[in-house]
Amino acid sequence: VKIPSLAAGTTDYLWMYYNNTGAADGQQVTSVWDSNFKGVWHMDETSGTTNADSTSNANTGTKVAATEPNPLTGQVDGAQDFDGSNDKVDVADITPNLTQVTFSAWVNGDKFVYGPNNHDIFAETSTSNCGTHYFRVYFQDGDTGTPEVALRLDANSDTLYAQRLQVWSLGTWYHIAAIYDSVSDVHSVFVN
16 A cells, blocks of 8 residues: 555544455556566466566566466465476566665475575576576575575675575465665575
């Protein structure tokens, strides 16, 4: 919900309607996210080969095929089922601002494959630089065999921060968020 202002100590209030098909639809989808948001993908499409961007930037993602990834029920609304093999959603070049980046997603794994290959949750790459990862959030096998969610800024750097997951259950929803701020030298990954 986006409103102009809501002052403390006043009688201002909001009305919210649930399951009232007669209520007026006052949504303004593209005005919810300000210019700091480069892209917001709900991935709730049930058909087709695109995933819409909810910001006014219109950075629509293109799927490999209508069922790759495959639409299904998600934590909040719809979701996409990435098979861990070839599924991805490509978004056209967005001018990056790598001085400050925040990423978040709901993730539910039905299988985890550990080993030398990491499994990206999100990766912003540059095709002009041989696919170097400039901002990447991914699963990796930790030193003790415990899965981790990690943040890396490029293919040649060390992992900046890894959140080791002591309990990682298949078929369970996890909220993952990663932040990087080069100005204040803050970088973290949060799980739940």
